[in-house]
Amino acid sequence: MSEPRAQVDELRRTARGLPYGATKTAMLEEAVRIADTLEDVRLAYRLRDDLLQAATFAGRHDVAIVAFSWCLAQFDRDPSIASAHDLLWKYKWVVNNARQFPEISRARLFELLGDMERRHREYGSTLHAYWLLKRSLHQSMGDPEEAAEAHKIYRKRRRDYLSDCIACVAHKDCSYQRSRRQ
Numbered sequence: 001m002s003e004p005r006a007q008v009d010e011l012r013r014t015a016r017g018l019p020y021g022a023t024k025t026a027m028l029e030e031a032v033r034i035a036d037t038l039e040d041v042r043l044a045y046r047l048r049d050d051l052l053q054a055a056t057f058a059g060r061h062d063v064a065i066v067a068f069s070w071c072l073a074q075f076d077r078d079p080s081i082a083s084a085h086d087l088l089w090k091y092k093w094v095v096n097n098a099r100q101f102p103e104i105s106r107a108r109l110f111e112l113l114g115d116m117e118r119r120h121r122e123y124g125s126t127l128h129a130y131w132l133l134k135r136s137l138h139q140s141m142g143d144p145e146e147a148a149e150a151h152k153i154y155r156k157r158r159r160d161y162l163s164d165c166i167a168c169v170a171h172k173d174c175s176y177q178r179s180r181r182q
Helices: 004-016 022-038 041-057 061-077 086-097 105-123 128-140 143-158 167-181
Strands: none
Touching: 004 022, 004 041, 004 167, 022 041, 022 061, 041 061, 041 086, 061 086, 086 105, 086 128, 105 128, 128 143, 128 167
16 A cells, blocks of 8 residues: 555546546545644645545535635635635636535525625725626525625626636626526
């Protein structure tokens, strides 16, 4: 049996070569498990960051939320551990996907959104991404008045480094406009 650090490195290297899916996610989960025994927080952070992305794009939002929560807590303890931009970018994924879980209450979902807003604001964002996500959440929850209010504010916000790509924004705008006509 090889040393734990070598196992982690091999799992991570192999996972990076795989497409998003169950195998990649499982390999990174195993790498995280082994890394935790090494008590190397920076390594564990990097692995969970990889896991967060792999799980998100594999549809394993439960795994992604847990990985993100751990990363967010570590970042709060030591902001030098990671890029604030990268963490804030992924916060959008987590809040967006958290709505799929009935065990996450509406109140808790909006607490997460509020925390994301605070962090985006502290980082100097125009909050373009925040208002777009808020509109989307209200839209998906059947709150047309709240979605319309968020839409008005979102439309006045300038794009910034935390805004979704133009194609993604256009897709979300079309979805919103389509939902208003139903």
